[in-house]
Amino acid sequence: MLNLQDLGIGGGSLTMFALLLGLLVTGMPLAFVTILVALIFALGWFGPMVIPIVTTRIYSFITQYVFVSVPMFVLMASILDRSGIARDLFDAMKIIGGRVRGGVAVQTLVVSVILAAMSGIIGGEIVLLGLLALPQMLRLGYDRNMAIGVVCSGGALGTMIPPSIVLIIYGLSANVSIGDLFTASFVPGLLLASLYAAYVLIRVRLNPSLAPLPDEGDGMAAADRWSLMKGLIMPLLVVVFVLGSIYGGIASVTEASAIGVAGVILSTVLRGEFSWRMLWDSALQTLSTCGMIVWIGIGASALIGVYNLMGGIRFIEGLLLNVSDTPIVIVLLMMLILGVLGMFLDWVGIALLCIPIFAPIVVKLGYDPVWFGVLFSMNMQVSFLSPPFGPAAFYLKSVAPPGITLGIIFRSLVPFIGLQILALALVLAFPWIALWWKP
DSSP states (O other): OOOGGGGHHHHHHHHHHHHHHHHHHTTOOHHHHHHHHHHHHHHHHTOGGGHHHHHHHHHHHHTOGGGGHHHHHHHHHHHHHHSSHHHHHHHHTHHHHTTOTTHHHHHHHHHHHHHHHHHOOSHHHHHHHHHHHHHHHHHTTOOHHHHHHHHHHHHGGGGTSSSOHHHHHHHHHHTOOHHHHHHHHHHHHHHHHHHHHHHHHHHHHHOGGGSOOOOGGGOOOHHHHHHHHHHHHHHHHHHHHHHHHHHTTSSOHHHHHHHHHHHHHHHHHHTTOOOHHHHHHHHHHHHHHHHHHHHHHHHHHHHHHHHHHHTHHHHHHHHHHTTOSSHHHHHHHHHHHHHHHHTTSOHHHHHHHHHHHHHHHHHHTTOOHHHHHHHHHHHHHHHHHOTTTOHHHHHHHTTOOTTOOHHHHHHHHHHHHHHHHHHHHHHHHOTHHHHTTOO
């Protein structure tokens, strides 16, 4: 049997990377690729005796208590997808938009922030906005590229605004407090949403043809406004109780996620929308989504466990630390690596494969891993919009009107990707934006 130790850690690392890339090109799912490569290197480098050590690492990862919050928040998002809460929320935000030029686009961004605070999942949010906001903006004569960019970039705010699943997975991978990550990401998330809104308002100010003013007939009667606002009291209370209980130290993230699920279900009951069929379909969607996350987690944990035993993490650490004597240069290199990977891999795999390696290096450089977690989630937000495999574009394409191609969507996202990179640069240059709450 081939002894892979003969390759040395450098050759072994290159061989592992090449094998990962080769198997991914065949179309094999990332979870199975990582499990297979981990098994090959475990047996080829150490022999069968190492398998129990790897399985222990997998068990310790998937049995972490906070991991329970992931299916809870996914279930919240699934129920929201099937209820009328998002539709009523969008209609109610017309009160904010009013007769302001570009108001519907800003209204869409406000709705995006609220939906992100209720679920932390971007896929369903982009689909909802694509069904609700995009047709309305096109009907009102908004510039098509601006409307598309607002929907996709606003929907992707779920990676930043707590309770973000991206932050939860980062916290699990880096052994960082998820409550601290939620607190740190809130201001950068609002900063990014504000940049989007400012961009829209400035552009329509300079070129009014991009967003015509709505007709007088598009206003809402006072009775209709009150009716919509009453229907939103319970959903907004859910946001307050979930995030308030976390920030106030009343409940852990896991306990807050259970409160959120109960609150969203109660909202659908009070609105007369609850049905067992809706709950069943939401549960099946949650099972499918979380099954993917768990399998990728198992594969990534096994692969990183084997690579750590090989001495690979120390090898990568040495390579990165020798790149430059300036710590921020090393952080920028990490951002570049994550950005390139984000163009081709799912964020879950990137987090579970890279963060166990990068997080200790960040600490050794003297930086706060919570700050780096915010940078990571912002980086992944860029990847959601970036070609060639930006998920946001594909989510929107699934519900976009005829004539809107993937090429049009990706071209529309370019200025918003620029704003994301600007926000990332600001948090890199001024860490206090994320760490404002720390003494």
